[in-house]
């Protein structure tokens with residue numbers, strides 16, 4: 001059976017970097033492109049990093065049932081996973097990955113309990129703060145908001161099947177790749 005892996009973890013833990021490195025190593029793994037109401041950051045391409053949509057369009061996607069899950073993230077913008085692309089890729093036997101927030105992961109789990117749920121943790125909370133500040137893409141208020149979300153999210157790691165500690169990137173990529181490509185759920189959690 002084709003595997004769907006749902007990856008979540010606190011902000012700035014390096015999920016984006018991890019997923020990019022995984023796709024470079026293994027382009028056969030499909031990554032869902034989310035819809036979002038936030039504006040593109042410099043360098044972000046519509047349809048590649050996100051589907052950037054208006055608030056109205058996002059509401060229409062919800063009404064039509066186009067989204068497998070959606071959530072308001074960091075109390076600001078809405079993000080959601082287009083359902084059709086996930087179903088098509090799984091039906092075609094393509095190993096698939098969702099990189100979404102915790103609320104979204106919980107919704108997908110309710111709909112697809114057979115997927116594998118993976119939580120990415122920082123080596124320490126201090127390191128998470130360093131990564132968040134170092135990224136420099138958010139202003140002070142936004143950074144504070146995201147840190148608060150991160151603290152709450154860290155407590156949810158026990159809901160997941162597997163925890164990957166994102167310390168050494170290569171090691172973390174190898175762990176994630178094995179999980180996406182390996183059939184069946186590992187037994188017990190933290191496998």
Ligand code: 5GP
Pocket residue numbers: 010011034035038069070071073079080081099100101102103104105
């Ligand atoms: P950013 O704005 O930094 O690209 O993403 C902010 C957060 O939105 C990240 O934690 C990311 O996991 C989450 N996110 C991205 N796409 C989705 C989605 O489709 N659904 C949900 N629930 N969260 C998403």
